[in-house]
Amino acid sequence: xxxxxxxxxxxxxxxxxxxxxxxxxxxxxxxxxxxxxxxxxxxxxxxxxxxxxxxxxxxxxxxxxxxxxxxxxxxxxxxxxxxxxxxxxx
Amino acid sequence: xxxxxxxxxxxxxxxxxxxxxxxxxxxxxxxxxxxxxxxxxxxxxxxxxxxxxxxxxxxxxxxxxxxxxxxxxxxxxxxxxxxxxxxxxxxxxxxxxxxxxxxxxxxxxxxxxxxxxxxxxxxxxxxxxxxxxxxxxxxxxxxxxxxxxxxxxxxxxxxxxxxxxxxxxxxxxxxxxxxxxxxxxxxxxxxxxxxxxxxxxxxxxxxxxxxxxxxxxxxxxxxxxxxxxxxxxxxxxxxxxxxxxxxxxxxxxxxxxxxxxxxxxxxxxxxxxxxxxxxxxxxxxxxxxxxxxxxxxxxxxxxxxxxxxxxxxxxxxxxxxxxxxxxxxxxxxxxxxxxxxxxxxxxxxxxxxxxxxxxxxxxxxxxxxxxxxxxxxxxxxxxxxxxxxxxxxxxxxxxxxxxxxxxxxxxxxxxxxxxxxxxxxxxxxx
Numbered sequence: 007x008x009x010x011x012x013x014x015x016x017x018x019x020x021x022x023x024x025x026x027x028x029x030x031x032x033x034x035x036x037x038x039x040x041x042x043x044x045x046x047x048x049x050x051x052x053x054x055x056x057x058x059x060x061x062x063x064x065x066x067x068x069x070x071x072x073x074x075x076x077x078x079x080x081x082x083x084x085x086x087x088x089x090x091x092x093x094x095x096x
Numbered sequence: 097x098x099x100x101x102x103x104x105x106x107x108x109x110x111x112x113x114x115x116x117x118x119x120x121x122x123x124x125x126x127x128x129x130x131x132x133x134x135x136x137x138x139x140x141x142x143x144x145x146x147x148x149x150x151x152x153x154x155x156x157x158x159x160x161x162x163x164x165x166x167x168x169x170x171x172x173x174x175x176x177x178x179x180x181x182x183x184x185x186x187x188x189x190x191x192x193x194x195x196x197x198x199x200x201x202x203x204x205x206x207x208x209x210x211x212x213x214x215x216x217x218x219x220x221x222x223x224x225x226x227x228x229x230x231x232x233x234x235x236x237x238x239x240x241x242x243x244x245x246x247x248x249x250x251x252x253x254x255x256x257x258x259x260x261x262x263x264x265x266x267x268x269x270x271x272x273x274x275x276x277x278x279x280x281x282x283x284x285x286x287x288x289x290x291x292x293x294x295x296x297x298x299x300x301x302x303x304x305x306x307x308x309x310x311x312x313x314x315x316x317x318x319x320x321x322x323x324x325x326x327x328x329x330x331x332x333x334x335x336x337x338x339x340x341x342x343x344x345x346x347x348x349x350x351x352x353x354x355x356x357x358x359x360x361x362x363x364x365x366x367x368x369x370x371x372x373x374x375x376x377x378x379x380x381x382x383x384x385x386x387x388x389x390x391x392x393x394x395x396x397x398x399x400x401x402x403x404x405x406x407x408x409x410x411x412x413x414x415x416x417x418x419x420x421x422x423x424x425x426x427x428x429x430x431x432x433x434x435x436x437x438x439x440x441x442x443x444x445x446x447x448x449x450x451x452x453x454x455x456x457x458x459x460x461x462x463x464x465x466x467x468x469x470x471x472x473x474x475x476x477x478x479x480x481x482x483x484x485x486x487x488x489x490x491x492x493x494x495x496x497x498x499x500x501x502x503x504x505x506x507x508x509x510x511x512x513x514x515x516x517x518x519x520x521x522x523x524x525x526x
Contacts, residue, residue, distance in 0.1 A: 012131050015182040025324070027331045027364040039183050040123060040140040045427040048331075050365045050375045051419065057332030057362050061324035075228050081427035085123070085138060085183060092127055092136075093200065094228045 008068050013095055018088040023047065025061035027054055032084070044087060045080035055079065062091060069095040120144050122185075126206050126221045128199040133171075135206060136184040137221060143180045149210035151176050156187055157207045160194065164203055164224065201225045254511040255486055277320060285319035285337065316341020316354070334360040334379075340387070343496040350448075351391035352409055352496045358383035360417070373423045373431075383413040385441070389496070396450060396459045396497055406461055408445050415439035415468075436471040441495070450499050468492035483509055 011017060019039055023029045027048030031037075037046075049058050055078045062078075063071050075094035077087045123138035135158060144150040153176045159168040172191040179186060187206070194202045204223040210216050255271045270293075277288035292315070316338045323333040338356035360381045368374035392403040421433035446461040473487040490504045 014129060014131070015127075015136050015179060015184055019182050025326075027326075028367070031367075034181070038140075039181075040138070043427050045423060046372065048365050048367065050367075050421075050423070051377060053334060053360070053362050053377070053379060054331060054365060056322045056334070057324050060322045060332070061326065064324060072228055075226065080423065088182070089125065089127055089138070092129075094226050096228060 010068055011066065013066070013069065013092055015088065015092060018091040019084060021062055021065045021091060022084055022087045025058050025065060027058075039085035039088065040083055042084050043080065044078065044082050044084070047084075049078065049080050051080070066091065066095055071095050118142070120148075120150075122150075122208065122219055122221065123183075124219075124221055126204060126223045128202065128204060128223065130196055130199060133189040133193045133199075135187040135189065135204060135223075136179075136182070137187065137206060137208075139183055139185060143178050143183075144185070149214045149216060150185055150208070151178065152210070153187075155208055155210045155214075157209065158187060158189060159205045159207075161203050162194075162198075162201075166203075168205070200229050255488070256508050275318075282319065285321045285335075288318050288320060289315070290318040290338070290341070291315040315344075329364050330361060331364045332362040334362060336360075349391060350389070350393045350496050352387050352389050354385050354387035354409065354495075356383060356385040356413075358413065373425070374421075375423065376418070376420045378416060378418045380416040381414065381439075385409065385411045385413060385495075393497070396448060396457075396499075399457050399459050401448070401459050403448065403461065406447065409447065410444040411447075412442040412444070413439060414442070434471065434473055436469070438470075439468040439492075441466040441468075447495075448497050450493065450497065452500055452502065466493050466495075466498050468494055483511055485509065 023032050026044060029047060031047050032042055044055075044058065049055050059073050059076050059078050062076055063073075071091065071094055075090060077090040118141055120139060120141040120143070123140050125138045127136045127138075128134070129136060139150075149155045153173045156173045156176065158171045158173055160171060161168045169192050171189045171193050173187050174190045175188045177186045177188065178184070193199075202225065206221045206223075208219045208221070210218065272291070272293040274291045275288060276290075277286045280287070317340065319337040319339060321335045323335065325332050336356075336358045338354065338358075341354050341356060343352040343354055344350070358381060360379045363378050363380075366376045387409045389403075389406050389409060392406060393401065395401055415438045417435070417437045419433060419435040422431045423429070424431050442465050443463045446463055449460050449462045449464050449466065451458050451460070469489075469491045471489045475485045486506075486508050488504075488506050488508075490501050490506075493500050
């Protein structure tokens with residue numbers, strides 16, 4: 007049986023960044039979760055947004071997440087996307 | 097002299113704005129953690145300094161309740177820490193707090209109330225559980241169809257254009273496309289219905305009567321699945337099965353029943369290093385279409401034909417979708433976007449193919465490749481996002497009869513919408 011990972015803020019942010027097409031574009035300390043959007047990490051349109059959502063869901067398994075509960079539009083900040091995972095996973 | 101003073105004022109205002117964006121401030125959101133009695137308060141800008149009132153637990157008080165209007169219970173704030181990686185101030189609680197399985201379903205209210213000697217204002221931040229956590233219907237766009245958001249392709253669109261010229265009756269051309277997907281899954285695929293109707297796409301002046309004849313209709317049951325990959329430049333796969341779908345033509349009555357499978361490779365988008373708003377996408381596609389013709393026309397575009405040997409259908413499909421765009425500074429929309437798609441169908445069995453040369457139309461049964469090119473520009477500057485301006489270029493031929501659309505330019509309006517609460521899926525493949 008797969009154990010559920012602890013949905014800490016750090017874990018949720020890590021999942022969000024690594025599910026994007028270009029996680030290397032996030033370079034702290036110049037890059038911050040509140041100042042960086044999913045667009046900056048390569049989520050630019052509907053196709054990449056759809057893959058991003060499935061990538062996040064596969065990384066938090068066995069937690070579940072409704073597609074519409076994950077903030078995944080290109081203008082979403084990393085902080086908001088990570089919060090949507092932390093708030094809505096079940 | 098006056099212009100210099102005004103310029104100086106504007107420069108100071110811009111500088112103040114820049115400084116404000118680099119200053120610490122609470123973001124106005126708070127989230128509980130599941131495994132620990134901790135509340136995470138978001139902030140923007142740099143982390144607060146050690147002597148800041150934001151790091152003094154005496155500045156914070158927390159109350160919670162099990163429902164929105166119920167009595168509240170106070171929790172003690174034992175200590176305050178900062179996570180610079182996630183930009184959160186963490187309030188460590190003790191006393192009477194909800195259990196781990198209830199914290200996300202609890203209503204929290206946090207009051208930041210620093211001593212009067214501190215030059216910062218008090219602030220109230222609250223958390224309300226989501227509809228998912230409370231197992232209730234989601235709020236937001238309550239109708240079945242909603243306006244498409246930024247960079248969001250529509251699930252339903254109807255595009256119309258109108259051509260008026262001397263010596264011809266008006267020509268109306270329409271294109272209606274739909275892709276509705278169910279939230280339920282079947283073997284990890286989302287079932288749905290996909291439809292594409294092209295009307296009068298190849299009618300040219302002079303036209304002696306106004307009419308609406310559907311040229312190409314495809315509709316069918318589809319199963320879609322998006323697979324994340326993230327290996328090298330391949331970001332993901334968009335898979336779509338059409339089980340089954342129909343291809344129809346009304347002008348020269350014909351019909352095919354088709355089973356299809358398409359796979360689109362979602363490559364990592366390119367983004368400009370210096371100009372981060374500039375981006376480009378490329379999604380190659382490969383697939384197949386197989387089926388049977390069940391209705392043969394006796395003539396095509398007025399040319400008598402004999403399609404007695406036209407029965408089985410087997411085609412390979414290759415192509416790709418590409419786009420180049422410039423996103424707005426806030427990333428909510430595209431300032432400029434050109435998108436293009438190319439499809440080539442490679443029949444293994446002979447199918448009708450229409451050629452027009454010097455106003456003479458010939459129809460053969462051949463295995464020649466059938467190309468289709470389409471380029472679009474969409475622009476919706478107003479707030480009512482259901483309607484957008486559309487410029488389109490089309491060339492090539494579509495099943496079932498592969499009637500030629502010969503270098504067609506059109507300007508018109510698109511009526512478009514997205515399906516609300518739709519499971520995440522990439523744009524439909526066709």
